[in-house]
Amino acid sequence: MSKTFSKDDNSVVVIVGSGAGGGTLADELTRQGVDVVILEAGKHHTQDDFENDEWAMFAKISWLDKRISAGGWHHTETYPNLPAWIVKGVGGSTMHWSGLALRFMEHEFKTRTTYGDVPGANVLDWPISYEELAPYYEVAERKMGVAGTKASGLPPMPPNNHYKVIEAGARKIGYKEIVRPVASNTRPNDGRPACQQIGYCMQGCKIGAKWSTLYSEIPRAMKTGHAELRPQSMVLRIEHDSSGKATGVLYADKDGNHHLQKARVVCVAGNSIESPRLLLNSASSQFPNGLANSSGQVGRNYMNHTTAAALTINPGPVYMYRGFDIAAVVSDEVANNTRRGFVGGYHLEGLALHLPFTAAFMKPGGWGREVSSALEMYDHMSCVWVCGEDLAQEENSITLHPTEKDQHGLPIPIVTKTDHTNDAAMRRHGLAQWRKLSEAVGATRVIDMPPYPASHNMGTNRMSAKARDGVVNKWGQTHDIKNLFVSDGSQFTSSGAANPTLTIVALAIRQAEYIAGAMKRREL
Amino acid sequence: MKDDQHGSLATADMRVLEKRITVSRRAFLKGSGMAAGVGALSAGSLMLPARDALAAEFTTLGAATGKTLLVMARDIFPHDKISDRYYMLAIEPYDAKAAKDPALAKLIGDGVAQLDALARTRFGKPYAEVDTEVQRVSLLYEIEHGAFFQKIKGDMVTGFYNNKAVWPFFGEEGSSWEKGGYINRGFDDIDWLPKA
Helix, strand or coil, X not given: CCCCCCCCCCCCEEEECCCHHXXXXXXXXXXXXXXXXEECCCECCCHHHCCCCHHHHHHHHECCCCCEEECCCCHHHHCCCCCECCECECCHHHCCCCCECCXXXXXXXXXXXXXXXXXXXXXXXXXXXXXXXXXXXHHHHHHHCCCCCCCCCCCCCCCCHHHHHHHHHHHHCCCCCEECCECECCCCECCECCCCCCCCHHXXXXXXXXXXXXXXXXXXHHXXXXXXXXXXXXXXXXXXXXXXXXXXXXXXXXXXXXEEEECCEEEECCHHHHHHHHHHHCCCCXXXXXXXXXXXXXXXXXXXXXXXXXXXXXCCCCCCCCCCCEEEEECCCCCCCHHHCCCCCEEEEEECCCHHHHHHHCCCCCCCHHHHHHHCCHHHEEEEEEEECCCCCCCCEEEEEEEEECCCCCEEEEEECCCCHHHHHHHHHHHHHHHHHHHCCCCCEEEEECCCCECCCECCCCECCCCCCCCECCCCEECCCCCEEECCHHHCCCCCCCCCHHHHHHXXXXXHHHHHHHHHCCCC | CCCCCCCCCCCCCCCCCCCCCCCXXXXXXXXXXXXXXXXXXXXXXXXXXXXXXXXXXXCCCCHHHHHHHHHHHHHHCCCCCCCHHHHHHHHCHHHHHHHHCXXXXXXXXXXHHHHHHHHHHHHCCCHHHCCCHHHHHHHHHHHCCCHHHHHHHHXXXXXXXXXXXXXXXXXXXXXXXXXXXXXCCCCCCCCCCCCC
């Protein structure tokens, strides 16, 4: 039972975005009786729209509005207008995510304390600890149905060929922590079916076995009668009154008509590029540098993980695409062990690609027999994605283009990223370990790939204990404006070495509890 | 397990695909939307060698340019087991596009002219007639950073490797949801790993 709210209704919580953060927040708030209006920039796709086709789905669901890659990273050449691979649509990037639901490590919440002052980086401790977030991780694992966890009670995902070949190599070189906590049903659960080992998980799960807010949280929120979803509604700016409180948001509908939705609370969950962009675009005479930006940290400290990838040609066939997209994940390198020549750690994540994306990402710009001879062995390939800690650096940022505007007349975002020397050292280590792992099972050729556009974007509205160091407090509430919240991965103070979705969901559950309580207590 | 690339490794029940393109000519034409294009070869072109017959289909850009593009496509991503007509599928759309897009027609026309000029200087004949792949590739290296090569190469990544008609050659099975995924079709049947 969908509800409709008046645009003048200033009792609602407006949530900008419907992905892991916004979708979860909507579910958790409506569950507690709070009225919400969800404004989603993208279309409302359904599973009928999902195809087992990499490029077709890329064209259908990706956020393809113009963005510019800048800075010292290779993306300025390889992917000049695709700094990040994320989704525009109801459910956001939970349609595309791989399903890997890793928790942060304890030390990843205390990076400044653990790593000390890292020259050239802007490292800071989170204002919350692992212990504080642990109970919310439990709830998140249960809600999302993370296979193989105690919280969900679901059996582990059964190993596929790709898992087995990576696991065998990992054990041969002495790795012990081989894991696979994936948010896909291993038996029917929460009204969704069990995984049929279809593959194409990142193209939108055709049967809905993999968790996505598109068909879990959003419909559940709608059923409460406390939520309205408005797709194709691009929020242009957040309005405020003279007391400095947020009063609502201005958005454009699918026809480009502008509407003002009033609000009691505004929660921004548009991913780490759009969320700071919205705060910066909301600059006013009272807040000339953008909303919630007294620290100057809005849009700063952009992190997208230290990533690398490689393809291995094995001595026999693997058919890595058969089954769940995530294969074995090696966690032995996550601990902070500075003898390796860098701070922080990384995961080696087996991640299947189909032939079209393998051809596109293996060696951008490459051609000739070097490329074609490798692709002829596609059926023998295994594939790794290295996901490591990316240190916050102030100059890695989301900024507004001085002149170029998008279809709504808003300045397009520039995504500036330059590697820290720590990143380069970690990437080298990860690729060397993968090579050893591959050779241990007889690999005949290992091809290092440049990092392809990441779907992990973090840090651009970061949490901090002190207002001068970041944008939001430990509840995701902006230091400057008490009824303005950030509810996505842009809150992250550090990137950790874990795929961000599980942590985004855990933070959103915790934030919803705080917002609902504060509203009851009339603090908001 | 039978493995055509590496001889026999072990024998068990792994569902291994023979990397051959087995679609019939008719299904191929139907599936690729080429029934009205390459399929409708003129009576005259049937007298030509296969490559020239394919190139003759370039009515806007001309047969010589068509042949250059075809040879170039193969030199960029050479697969000896895949016949010219699959490369043709990736480059054939240029002909209709060039008819409507003068900028594209010029990019291709100028690019081919430059490549042929290089080839004549070095080898005394146009690019498509140069004898060996090594010689032709040496010419492509000279133009690889230019807009013409980048356009052809960039389009080939999707035009060739995203063509479902070539996937069987690589062991790529494509869409699986309508077949019930792989839960009962070999998602976990790998049989050559050393015992732990």
